[in-house]
Amino acid sequence: MANMKSSNTMSDGSLIIEETLAMARIDKNPIVDQLQQQDDPPREPPPDFQTVQKSVSFWVIIVGLGIMMWLAALENTVLTTAAPVILEEIPLREHWIWLTNAFFLASAAFQPLLGQLADIFGRRWTTLSVIALFMIGSAICGAANNNVALIAGRAVQGGGSGGILMAYDPIISDLVPLRYRGNYIAIVLLIYSIGTTMGGFVGGVIVDNISWRWAFYINLPIGAVSLLLMFFILRVGRGNYGGGSASPLRRLQSIDYVGNSILIGGTTSMLIALTYAGTRYPWSSWHTLVPLIIGFLSFVLFGWFESSSFAPAVPVMPPRLFTNRTSVIIAINTFLFTAVIYWSIFFLPVYFQSVKLYSPTTAGIDVMPISLLGVPTAAAVAAAMARWGKYKAIHLLGFTLYTLGLGLFSRLDENSLTAEWVGYMFTAPLGAGLLLNTQLPAFQAPVPESDQAAATGSWNFIRTIGSVWGVAIPAAIFNNYVDTLIAQGAISNPAAASLLKGGGAYQFASAAFIRQFPPLIQDEIRSVYQRAIQRVMYCAISFTAFGWIICWFERDIVLRTELVTDYGLEEN
Template identity: 55%
Template sequence: MSVPEPNKAPLNSTLDSRDGTSSTDDSEHEPTSPESAPISPNEDGADDFVRGFRFWTIIIGLSVTSLLASLEHTVITTAAPYILQDLDLRENFVWVTNAFFVCSTALAPLFGQLCNIFGRRWVFMAIVALFTLGSGICGGASSGWMLIAGRAIQGAGSGGIVLTTNIIVSDLCPLRKRGQYMAVILAIFGIGLAIGPFVGGAIAQNSSWRWVFYMNLPIGGLSLGIMFLFLRVGSVNEGSLTDRLRRIDVVGNGILMAGTTAILYALSYAGSIYPWSSWHTLVPMLMGLLGIGLFAWFELSGIPAEPVMPARLFKHRTSIVVFVNTFLNSVIYFWSLYFIPVYFQAVLLYSSTRAGYSLLPQAVAGIPGAIIAAVSLSRWGKFKPIHFVGFAMSTLGLGLCALLDKNTSIAEWAVFQIIIALGIGTVIDTLLPAFQAPLSEADQAVATSTWSFIRGFGSIWAVAIPAVIFNNRIDEQLSMVSDASARQLLGGGGAYQQASASFVEQFSPAVQEEIKDLYTSALHRVFWVGAIFSGLACLLVLVESDVPLRTQLETQYGIEKNKKERAEDVENGFGRSI
């Protein structure tokens, strides 16, 4: 039985808001189709976009689930010492975090494809159940490897939650309106990221570290209950179960997962356990890059019946630029998140707790930036100027961080963080609509999963790239430190691990000043290069074209309607508007 390509799925006709004629979208990439043509503010189709009780209940359910996913990104950081006391992980503790992130990234394209084949509702609920299962395994872990296995399952669920949330919002909201509602969910997600370290530390200190994971069980149950009752959306049931299973790009997904895992393995130990020039680093790195290349060839070969990342996603220059800039934005975000604390602890000699509080300007400022950008996108429908302003602010903020030293005031470093966070926040929630804009509505799920993959892939590289720059600069300037034992501990990639007030303060006052100057010099290099990365993204924005954002919603996966609502749609001439 032949299976129709996902971009050829039939769509109901919608009323063209400019001349009252009806049109059908059957092109793969035409951004100037009637439903995506520029529409004046008073003709934005707002009357067709109904936000009733079911709509808001789904948004609330997605927000609760996003909080569940976001907490596990950071809650482990402060609970780590307590876990290490109970479980013998040693250097393998890095995989408690890495297993989470690699599964979160590598499985995103598969989940997107499953959403197209089996519909959103059951895939979303299965993903939440998977995350909850992983949390239970982590909480009951009796060994280090059992904990790592649980974290891998958690990571798959967390990445799937973020991805399917984006897909469902895309199904519920016209393209031009999506940013507003994603900004609400993103704010909840950001709160989870911000409070995660405090929640983890409080639970581990006052109870047991196992409750860091067990607390997800009631939240996961609540999310499943809400979404079971209210997430009733359309689906496309074409063919038997066997026919639908055959549509899954098993080989492509397998190659992509293997390549991503190999790269992360290399990056996990490079510069710390093994030198970058070691075969332990080079072999998995080269195998991983070869795997990514093999994946690209396989997807273009025509062999898979339904590629997990079809080539048609990249036929428009805007999609290509946004794809690259999504990677760069992810790198820039973690670049600042991981290296500003080094400044606090190794140069200003803050405790780890105070360093955590000192990151609050960065954690908080990104949320209003995302909200302002989302509202602006909805009001004017132009993403190019938003992207330019966002990346320009990130470039300025990182450049200013290159001026940080031991005499910088609290007001100065707080403002520098706010500028970076506003820039990243401005961009983060407007990249996906820009990537989706040149594509047909039938490709929204696969586009979202592809975009989610590259964002996660960027986070994998986000620590490795600045770490290489940082360690190389440390080695170049190591002669600044007169104490031989300090030089031995700081050289060869040890400076990042030793970046704490307790390490610096064990030396004499004169050596402490030398070490602080050494860290300052290395951080200057890190932030200057970060500003260059952000500046490159800013220049790439100039290549984008402001593809009109559709204001009419055409989807087969919108909220299911009762008989009365369907009859009213037919009477009024509306297609699948919700």
């Protein structure tokens, strides 16, 4: 027994030494090393974490971050039940997907840039700016009277929302060592869960009783509270850029303009291809293939540029973030998981409204278990990971449960009993909760503390790209299969068939629309929706199954207990 214990100790020690050497091979953050002035005063050691966590300022910031995240969470889920009503007043036809894609495009494309700005200008002003941007976008959407204004407002709103999601993680990372972050992420997630749980219900109540415009206007008073709160409480360091005294012009000059331009251009091109593929243009059309190929080639060009001698001193997405096998696997699985969770979020309300013929308010209540179970589970698991220090087993169980949940969702039809779909709601949300907030710490583990903002911005970019594909891919599958079924004569009423084909099915996914037809036609329409949603769920299963397979190749890298940062809590 003594020999066995000694062997285990040596094994653990070897793992720690190996990970330490791997960390040593990673380049240091050039923001500090290349741009710090020669005559900088010696850096003072950061305050002891045990002391910091007992301060009132620390806990006020944690609660403030929760309210800020609640703002973003509420909007993300309000629209799931409000979208069909919005599209009835401002019809977009085959362009309806831009109601979500404009949001996700801006959110994804600008997150790495915002992560870089958080390093260069500090967390405080970057956070305040993105909250203000989100409020401006909400006001534009609420006042929109045409599709151009609505889509433009969603893009502005998406940039702000992406910034909010990006800002939250670096601030936590600057205050709490990696090993213990789960405990405090859990607190923020519990506040966040209120927004996600209420969102669908609030959206349904708004469109049923007031006006869809308040699905956006509601963000203004909440945003104002969040903005004022963060203005007064978020007193953290500005970093050691240029010794902390660099001019705004010098800070602006260090932005990776070329890298950001390539990334934004490639993301936009790819999204345009995905938006119209299979509906407006066939997948084999040059209208689809050319922008899709340009998008993929842009990502290749971006990777080459960031690792070449032409790259700036502060690249927007440092290649050193992806030198570890676990980081690459986590990046892939972050994309896959985020994609499939949006398939569920956007198409389960469609099932309840177009197949079960529930009102938007009722549909909002029925999808509550996704947030009611998923987010608290995520909070509990984040705290457990802080105590356990491991994540691989959590990821394997998460993908197992979510794959099983998607299989159960695919069984739902017009005749499914309430007890049946309520029971199905327990599996996938639990799997989602296991994966929701355990992937970022695993992605951060192989990189030094000085790269936390860059790692967070890159991970959030991957996650948001997953969101884009998670709306575009199932939308293409859904629309294509609806068109196929209509072409096969699944709907005998020419007027109904004409409205639903060519991308119109999602726009008219409401009980009010379906009930205007005779009972026989209603049954045909409901059957088309049910079969198309089932096809979407089948395709999602292949994504989660692949994620489960590559999870086996992850490694449990030691989560650090020390904290080194220039952006921590101010002394006073």
